[in-house]
Amino acid sequence: MSTDSHQKVTADQLRRDAFLYVRQSTLRQVFENTESTKRQYALRERAVSLGWPIERVHVIDSDLGLSGASAQDRDGFQRLVAEVAIGHAGIVLGLEVSRLARNNADWHRLIELAALTRTLILDEDGVYDPACFNDRLLLGLKGAMSEAELHILSSRLQGGMRNKARRGELELPLPIGLLYHPNGSIVLDPDQQIQGSLRLLFDTYRQSHSATVVVRRFRREGWVFPRRVRRGIGKGEVHWGELNTSRVLQILHNPRYAGAFVYGRTRTGRKADLTSTQLKVAQSDWQVLIRGAHAGYIDWEEFERNQLTLRQNAVAFCQNGRGTMPREGVGLLQGRVICGKCGKRMRVRYQEVGGKLEPYYVCHDAAAHSAEKPCQSVRGRAIDDAIGALLLEMVAPAAIDVALAIEGEIAGRVEQANAMRLKQLERTRYEAELARRRYMNVDPANRMVADALEADWNASLRQLDTLQQEHDRQHQSDEALLGAEARARIRALADDFPVVWNDARVEPIERKRMLGLLIEDVTLVKAEQVLIQVRFRGGRTTVIRVDRPKPIALIRKTLPEVVRMVEELLETCSDRQIAERLNALGHTNWKGEPFTHKKVIVIRNAYHLKTRFVRLRERGMLTANELAAQLAVCPTTIYLWGQNGFLRQHRYGNQHRCLFEPLGDVVLVKGQGGRYSPTAPTFIAVQPTTQGAI
Known part of the structure; x- marks a missing residue:
């Protein structure tokens, strides 16, 4: 490479424009490392000294504050590459290679385009002609060193962070409800409403094992949940709003609430379009896990139980899937039925029969994967009744303990809800008082500001009044729920557990949850009878046999004894008299409806019975x-x-x-x-x- 830069500049290159590329990696560098920015802008004088007029030296500085690790989202660099590719650029100026690109792929693409269009590249060390092998070799080495420098800098930073993380001293952003103490330790947020909201979330999930149920309870009660602003305007402030399912899942999956310090839960990956994305890392691959590092809202054992239930909730229809968490529907064994023929899980299908939804347990695996017929389909009413009778037989001795536990749980829920409403009411009262002080401190002559502050005060008072009325109404409802009569009714139900189990006010999802505490799964085999094999928690098994459900044709068929009675009564009675006689004896049709003379005529026609008229004529x-x-x-x-x-x-x-x-x-x-x-x-x-x- 010749050391004389002017020898490389030709008249053809001088006829084209010069492009100066200016970049800083972060906005902080833009504001603090101003000397580097000045040095980059000063390269315009180098272009002028090489023969380009100042008006034909274009500065591209739209990438200030962007990293050079990739050309993605760097509009300025992409514009520069386009100008080189179409032959508008005679020379490209940059303080050093790292300013242009930190990625070898982007850098070599620019070198190749510059070699094709005979475009020069200038840095602080000199001028290079990419069409010349020696210059292109040197530029390639500089690009490799620039990329290696980025890797070394990143390794140093990551090494220091990992070293502090192994000691549990690395300061990471804390989720809502946890704060850094001035002495560096992690403590619970002193705001009692924030603490109460989080404790109520964990308590509700502990009872229901469903994130959706947590969200429904918060919305049903009208509770709000805190959120801390992480960046931008109002950074660090706490905002209150509605709780959603994704927020609940984030909190349940976060080990910081269990008092554990964790580093390496995610890693950076690349998508097909080379954009970066965060990938979750399995718990066994976390780089650092220190249990009991600070105060938490739950213990580690409960955190692991929550992860287990969350994984069970997320299990979809798969070959090895087992019982999922309870869902809507009257099917008692939803998610816990195994096909006794193929070993796959059976699903629940509902069909309207007689104005009611009847569950059917159907094995769809063969139909879904092999386009074959379902293995078996069993009507679930008789199955559910048999399982319910089995549970009643087993659980009856512990009914009193169950009732007392329910009573205690209701009392605990009412107490939690009351404390949550009081904290929310106290915060609203504080905001109303703050709005009053702002209004009282304003200059009365400044009516524009005074009117706005007065409106804010009135809005706060209205909100406070609404919350107070709702609190009083809910408090009266809770008092009735925990009154002496309600407690006596709960204790009385304990003496007869079947009444509790069969009570229409008990939701089907609650029965499924109680069943899930005792039964692992149920295997069905449909033959002359339905074979039911029940596997309890702990490994104990039992077998039950029930008759196959009758088809609707047999269900609608008139009982043989009713047909015989109609045959006998036709000798002495008319159709109307026969209907009255059957109703007096307590007989009904398959729907449970009383007989009429028209229903008797239908029976005569169906069984080809001689009419009363024919019988009389035969007697003369x-x-x-x-x-x-x-x-x-x-x-x-x-x-x-x-x-x-x-x-x-x-x-x-x-x-x-x-x-x-x-x-x-x-x-x-x-x-x-x-x-x-x-x-x-x-x-x-x-x-x-x-x-x-x-």
Whole structure:
């Protein structure tokens, strides 16, 4: 490489513009390392000395405060590369290679483009022609040294941080609820409302084992949760707002709340587009873990239990999945049923039957992975009843202890909620008093400021009044919940645990949670009977057999004894009389509804039973028209004689449909005037004619 810089500058390069690239790695360097920035801007004079007019020396300084480790998000560097690629740049100026790029890929891309367009590169040491092999070799070495320098600096910083972290002395940002004491130790936040909010969060999760339930309780009670501003305007301030699920999960996964010092929970990785991202590291790979390093809200054992339940909650439908946490739905064994044929977990499907949702335990693994038919599908009502009876048999001796524990838990929850509301009320009262003092200290003549402060004071007072009324209402409700009558009712329920288990006010999710404390899983095999193998916590097993649920066709089928009774009653009763007789004996149809004459007709038609009319005709009964023709009277007269009891009639339909018994060897005698009496007919028996009579 020639040492004379002017020999490398040609007329073709002077016809193009000069581009000066200025960069500092951080905003702090921009404000504090001003001398370096001045040195970079001073390179314009070097360009002028090489022959470029000052008006054709362009300064690119839009990347001030950005790292040179990557060209991503460096608009200034990308603009510089574009100018070199299209041949607008005759020379590129930079104080040193590290100012242009700290990444070999970005640096060599710039060198290659500069070599193709015959663009020079200038730094504090001299001018280089990338088209010349020796200059390109030297530039490549400088780029490698620049990247190595960044690695060395980072290694030094990381080594010092790791060394302090191993001693537990590295100061890391603390989550809400923890603060650094002036002596350097970590203490709980002295704000009692912040402490109460966190303790209530952990207590609620300890009871429910569900982050969603925690959020629902906070929103149902109208509680707010603190959040500390980490950067920007208001840094360090505490803001109060609604709690969400992601916030709960962050707190539950944070080991600092268990009093542990942890370093290396995440590491930096690269995405497909080369952007950086934070990747979680398994607990076994954490670089530093010091238990009991400072005060916490829970102990380490509870933290590990929380991680276990969170992993169980996150288990999706997989080959080796076991029971998940309780969810909505009436299926008692949701998440705990194993297929006895393929060994996979069975899922719950709900179907409306008779206006109610009925659970079905279905094995969908073969259908989901192999497009085959489901292994088996079992209606869950009988299964749930059998498991419930088994639990009642086992848990009944400990019912009193359970009831007392429930009573204590309710009292504890009420006390926590009351303390939380009092702290929230106290903070609101303080803010209202602060707004009052601000208003009282303002100059009355400054009406614009005074009106705004007065409005803030009034808003604080309204909020305070709303919270006070809500607190009083909730306090009265809690008093009723823990009154003597309520306590007596809880203790009375302990004497009969089945009443507690079958109480309609008990949510299905609570029954599932109680079942999960005792039962690990249930294996079902559907055959002539449903085989139920129950595996309890601790390894004990038991087997139950229940009859297979009947199909709906058999369920709707009329009982055989009812059919036989209808068959017998048809000899003496009409359809309406049969319905009344069945209802009097307590019989109902498959829906539990009483019988009507139409339902009796349906039974007759379904089982092909002879009607009452057919049975009477087979016994020789006559209609009114037939009997009227025999007696030579009109049918109306026959009906009148039947109503008055002169003729024996048999009902077969409603009150007006009947058949008459035949008269046999009886004749009707005419009365005076040669007519038959419609009200009092005279019948005489005819003697049979003897042989040989005249």
